[in-house]
Amino acid sequence: MTNRSNITKQKLLDAATDIIMSQGVHQLTLDEVAKTAGVSKGGLLYHYASKEALMTAIVERLQQEQNELYASLQQEGHGPVEAFVRLFDETNLHPERAAIHIDVEKMIAFLTLFAVDQEYADRWKQDLDTFFAQFQKTADPVETMIIRYALEGMMMSEHFGVGVPPAELKQAIIARLIERAHAIDSQS
Amino acid sequence: MTNRSNITKQKLLDAATDIIMSQGVHQLTLDEVAKTAGVSKGGLLYHYASKEALMTAIVERLQQEQNELYASLQQEGHGPVEAFVRLFDETNLHPERAAIHIDVEKMIAFLTLFAVDQEYADRWKQDLDTFFAQFQKTADPVETMIIRYALEGMMMSEHFGVGVPPAELKQAIIARLIERAHAIDSQS
DNA sequence: TCAAACAAACCGTCTGGTCGGTACAGAAAG
């Protein structure tokens, strides 16, 4: 894999994510991706042999970025639950702080992708299932799951722009979630 | 609107929701809806002049059912926050108890619809924004929003079937959410 | 008998994917 090829591939993935977040998944056409990336459709299909391959690549990149960020948060000394809260915090509220940059929109792109086709969802299910399994073995599984659910719900809310609270309230919510996550991690 | 017409329309909406939940929104084609409903495409288009009209009807039916259920829960004496929790509880865990029947799948159909196109989302935004505005004026807005987010996140989790906890844990989560919602309503 | 309630063939567009070709950077050959 040459350097040049990699750059183009990244451009294509960037273009695809841009389209998904700005226009939705149903507007994600090969022509549009190629045009946005400044490449011909032939060029696009050279790198990603099918639309599915392209979407898979999007999911995989997001997955990798997310995992790396989570790992780095744990290396900073945070427990698994608190690191999970901070993962959302970083990607939703302070994207500039994160070494690996995942902004809300990219998360959203992933989520929408996830929503549209079960097939892409399956790629995540196994990973996430094992991941959340540990959440059910903390000192307070009920509270842990509530925290988890709250974060996912908050993400959805931000995505759809529905019932989004003022910034201070949002900060306060995150703060309280971190506080509780920290308490749970301490007990575990 | 004759009786016969109404039955067919309901059949069509049922078929459409079935398809969305079993195969995803991208498989929601007019041909497929017609076929599933046991009606020709012409018949379908007779009742819903366009695909958008059909989807709008799906959203509106769900919206209406949800509003009615929420209102009935409040009439049972529950405060706004607790009623909100119980709304999700009814539709997610005890669908058989509800007078107005909304099962998980229909909720899911709505959500998926919501996820795919901003246009359908806009139909809800205003309503939901004013609705959630009252949640920011309870005795504990932070906790109230956490409860709300948790319910939405839980719904998503159920939808995608990712990281779904065992039934007892799910029950415990709902129980604790109801408990806290009740406390907030009492203080407000 | 008349309108509502369908049926079904048909059309135009959109879109994923194919295919033949081009540009070009190096390696091999002479």
Place this chain on the structure above:
DNA sequence: CTTTCTGTACCGACCAGACGGTTTGTTTGA
């Protein structure tokens, strides 16, 4: 040093199928 060859990266016209919507025809019930 020049020519030939080869593989990578990319282009863009084209095709086939899917899908939303139209049109025209048929049934059915009051």
